Amino acid sequence: MRLGFTQSEEQFRAECADWLNAQMAGEFADIRGITTLTEKAERRKEWEQHLGAHGWSCIGWPKEWGGRGATLAEQVIFAEEYARAGVPGRVNHIGIELAGPTLLALGTEEQKRRFLPDIAAGKTIFCQGFSEPGAGSDLASVRTKARLEGNEWVVEGQKIWTSLAHISDWIFVVARSEEGSKGPKGLTFLMMEIDQPGIEIRPIKQINGDAEFNETFFDGARCPADSLIGAVGDGWRVAMTLLSFERGVSTLGQQMAFRNELDGIIAAAKANGTASDPLIRQRIARAEIGLQLMRYGAMRMLSNTDHSKVDGAALTYKIQWATWRRNLGELAMDVLGQAGEVTGSPEYEWGMLPNLFLYSRADTIYGGTNQIQRNLIAERGLGMPREPRGDA
Amino acid sequence: MDMLIAPERLELAEAVRDFLSGTHGPEVLRRLDAGPNRDPALWQGLVEMGLTGLLVPEEHGGLGMGLLDAALIARECGRVALAEPLVESAFVAVPWLVAQGDTSDLATIARGERRIAPAHRLNGAVADGEGAALDSIDPLRRLTTLPADASDDALLLDLGALMAAAQLVGLAEAMLDQAVEYSKIRTQFGQPVGGFQAIKHKLADVAVALEFARPVLWRAAQALDDGIASAAVHVSHAKVAATDAAYLAAESAIQVHGAMGYTYEVDLHFWMKRAWALGGAWGSRAFHLNRIDAAVIGGPHPIGPENTFA
Numbered sequence: 001m002r003l004g005f006t007q008s009e010e011q012f013r014a015e016c017a018d019w020l021n022a023q024m025a026g027e028f029a030d031i032r033g034i035t036t037l038t039e040k041a042e043r044r045k046e047w048e049q050h051l052g053a054h055g056w057s058c059i060g061w062p063k064e065w066g067g068r069g070a071t072l073a074e075q076v077i078f079a080e081e082y083a084r085a086g087v088p089g090r091v092n093h094i095g096i097e098l099a100g101p102t103l104l105a106l107g108t109e110e111q112k113r114r115f116l117p118d119i120a121a122g123k124t125i126f127c128q129g130f131s132e133p134g135a136g137s138d139l140a141s142v143r144t145k146a147r148l149e150g151n152e153w154v155v156e157g158q159k160i161w162t163s164l165a166h167i168s169d170w171i172f173v174v175a176r177s178e179e180g181s182k183g184p185k186g187l188t189f190l191m192m193e194i195d196q197p198g199i200e201i202r203p204i205k206q207i208n209g210d211a212e213f214n215e216t217f218f219d220g221a222r223c224p225a226d227s228l229i230g231a232v233g234d235g236w237r238v239a240m241t242l243l244s245f246e247r248g249v250s251t252l253g254q255q256m257a258f259r260n261e262l263d264g265i266i267a268a269a270k271a272n273g274t275a276s277d278p279l280i281r282q283r284i285a286r287a288e289i290g291l292q293l294m295r296y297g298a299m300r301m302l303s304n305t306d307h308s309k310v311d312g313a314a315l316t317y318k319i320q321w322a323t324w325r326r327n328l329g330e331l332a333m334d335v336l337g338q339a340g341e342v343t344g345s346p347e348y349e350w351g352m353l354p355n356l357f358l359y360s361r362a363d364t365i366y367g368g369t370n371q372i373q374r375n376l377i378a379e380r381g382l383g384m385p386r387e388p389r390g391d392a
Numbered sequence: 393m394d395m396l397i398a399p400e401r402l403e404l405a406e407a408v409r410d411f412l413s414g415t416h417g418p419e420v421l422r423r424l425d426a427g428p429n430r431d432p433a434l435w436q437g438l439v440e441m442g443l444t445g446l447l448v449p450e451e452h453g454g455l456g457m458g459l460l461d462a463a464l465i466a467r468e469c470g471r472v473a474l475a476e477p478l479v480e481s482a483f484v485a486v487p488w489l490v491a492q493g494d495t496s497d498l499a500t501i502a503r504g505e506r507r508i509a510p511a512h513r514l515n516g517a518v519a520d521g522e523g524a525a526l527d528s529i530d531p532l533r534r535l536t537t538l539p540a541d542a543s544d545d546a547l548l549l550d551l552g553a554l555m556a557a558a559q560l561v562g563l564a565e566a567m568l569d570q571a572v573e574y575s576k577i578r579t580q581f582g583q584p585v586g587g588f589q590a591i592k593h594k595l596a597d598v599a600v601a602l603e604f605a606r607p608v609l610w611r612a613a614q615a616l617d618d619g620i621a622s623a624a625v626h627v628s629h630a631k632v633a634a635t636d637a638a639y640l641a642a643e644s645a646i647q648v649h650g651a652m653g654y655t656y657e658v659d660l661h662f663w664m665k666r667a668w669a670l671g672g673a674w675g676s677r678a679f680h681l682n683r684i685d686a687a688v689i690g691g692p693h694p695i696g697p698e699n700t701f702a
């Protein structure tokens with residue numbers, strides 16, 4: 001165990017902070033502090049490209065694919081400084097955190113050449129086509145069909161909850177390629193270009209009025225026969241590999257964003273006097289402890305390079321942060337009192353906190369619900385008997 | 393001692409429930425959300441039921457009923473996420489005016505021609521007031537800035553908190569119903585998700601929270617009506633228990649709905665947002681818990697076995 005950072009790491013931190021702050025004070029000042037995923041999407045695509053052009057997009061990737069080969073500590077530092085500087089979330093989150101690492105792990109050389117530099121350069125924005133109306137928690141029951149026709153896949157079906165599909169260039173799709181197959185067998189992991197007649201995207205409005213996610217319809221949508229990761233019929237394994245990246249380094253950046261949110265709540269509590277209320281003080285203290293726990297947990301998880309064993313910490317991370325943030329949202333509302341009801345007006349001092357509350361309602365749902373996470377912890381982590389699982 | 397509510401008092405509330413479930417379904421909420429939020433025809437329906445005059449003394453043209461009756465009906469208003477400002481005008485402002493001996497507006501309020509938006513300084517804003525509009529988390533609440541002459545009267549606060557608690561109970565009941573129904577029709581892994589114990593226990597916990605909130609609410613309404621010295625503590629207890637139940641109901645209902653519950657297209661959000669708004673109105677949980685602990689620990693609230701059920 002080595003805590004703290006070396007001198008050269010601290011130098012790297014200063015370099016990151018200088019560069020990020022300069023961008024947020026200069027050319028990209030207009031996107032600083034945005035907390036929603038959809039606001040100023042076009043400018044944020046330009047930001048992706050700007051990051052790429054300066055080599056700050058995917059610093060953990062090997063140099064040959066547009067990264068810097070940064071160490072884990074450096075990635076942590078960059079993620080921290082990114083959030084500290086008030087830079088908005090990455091609109092190509094799915095490309096950099098999920099598609100890219102999956103291609104690095106399982107893609108062919110040709111595919112890496114084809115996609116990785118463009119993802120790193122912010123030119124290829126990816127979205128995730130896993131969930132369907134009938135396949136949410138039960139992802140293995142997907143019904144979207146893919147069949148080979150000559151040298152092309154032809155896809156029919158529907159995905160749902162596809163975050164940012166409306167601003168994406170590519171979508172990866174888990175589709176049933178083996179007629180009559182059930183459950184995790186017979187699935188193939190395809191990568192498809194979105195701008196084609198066979199794909200239609202319709203926005204779904206979410207509770208805060210924003211439309212971050214979409215329905216994605218496939219009606220004779222096409223992609224080349226080799227636009228798949230892994231083998232035909234091996235899509236489930238690829239999908240699971242991809243999901244394992246959801247708990248990667250990005251979680252550390254996320255924690256820095258959480259830090260900003262908690263600080264906002266503390267500032268509100270001080271300003272409106274609730275900071276003198278013992279109940280609120282204790283909840284703030286608990287939120288602080290929770291944040292530290294997550295930080296140490298994530299650092300330990302990331303330091304562990306042996307992925308052959310089931311990692312108990314990795315299994316618990318999703319439910320931990322999701323529940324923490326859901327509670328944080330409620331704390332924000334309790335601190336604000338009736339002011340928590342007032343949203344949407346930028347002049348209103350704490351306007352971002354009710355929005356944080358609304359956003360945090362989804363944390364315990366996406367990326368595996370709390371119930372599914374508990375099942376995984378109990379079944380995979382503790383070896384307890386399995387839940388009934390339909391015909392899958 | 394009798395903790396049951398007399399059946400004849402429940403009859404009116406049941407009639408109101410029937411009326412509202414027939415005239416104020418989710419399609420009405422969607423229509424109001426798409427349009428101007430308020431509908432004179434809906435208001436007129438409430439007037440014709442006599443609800444605007446429920447607490448107005450008979451000599452001023454009302455029904456002269458009590459706070460328990462009003463709380464029972466406020467709960468029904470919560471159940472349908474009623475948008476019209478009936479509760480605050482007729483069940484909060486009216487008894488406050490009556491207590492102050494200010495009877496000048498009562499007849500017009502009873503006839504539905506006048507609505508009062510009670511403004512209390514503890515609230516940062518007023519619902520359906522005259523000031524500048526503010527955006528509420530609840531698309532059907534018309535929130536406005538607090539007027540300079542807002543009151544800081546203790547009775548007004550208690551009335552507001554009591555009626556918010558009553559609506560919160562109704563909101564929680566409605567969210568629980570919606571979650572139970574959804575859990576029966578949504579299948580995953582080849583079975584209704586309501587068949588998973590994780591989901592059953594979640595919703596059972598909401599039922600428990602509600603079961604404990606309801607008697608506290610009725611107790612508070614009766615205490616305030618009787619004007620007993622400890623009424624404010626009972627009201628605080630009701631506001632805390634009802635807010636707990638409603639927040640838990642919202643959290644559980646959205647969870648059971650999965651991503652569907654996070655959309656604007658599923659009606660659940662109307663109920664959740666009203667609950668989140670009313671949870672902070674008329675004193676947050678922190679405010680009311682402080683009132684309870686101040687009364688119980690070294691305060692005037694009598695404790696000890698002989699007082700447990702007082």
Ligand SMILES: Cc1cc2nc3c(=O)[nH]c(=O)nc-3n(C[C@H](O)[C@H](O)[C@H](O)COP(=O)(O)OP(=O)(O)OC[C@H]3O[C@@H](n4cnc5c(N)ncnc54)[C@H](O)[C@@H]3O)c2cc1C
Binds near residue numbers: 135137367578
């Ligand atoms: C904001 C947001 C963004 C999203 N973005 C994407 C995206 O970009 N791409 C994508 O593919 N998907 C996306 N999703 C979808 C997400 O992955 C699903 O919502 C999630 O997997 C849950 O599925 P569901 O919503 O269908 O809920 P359901 O599976 O229908 O679950 C309903 C309820 O039943 C419970 N339940 C289900 N099975 C069990 C069980 N075995 N035991 C106990 N309880 C159970 C669940 O926990 C939940 O409470 C997004 C969702 C949200 C909310």
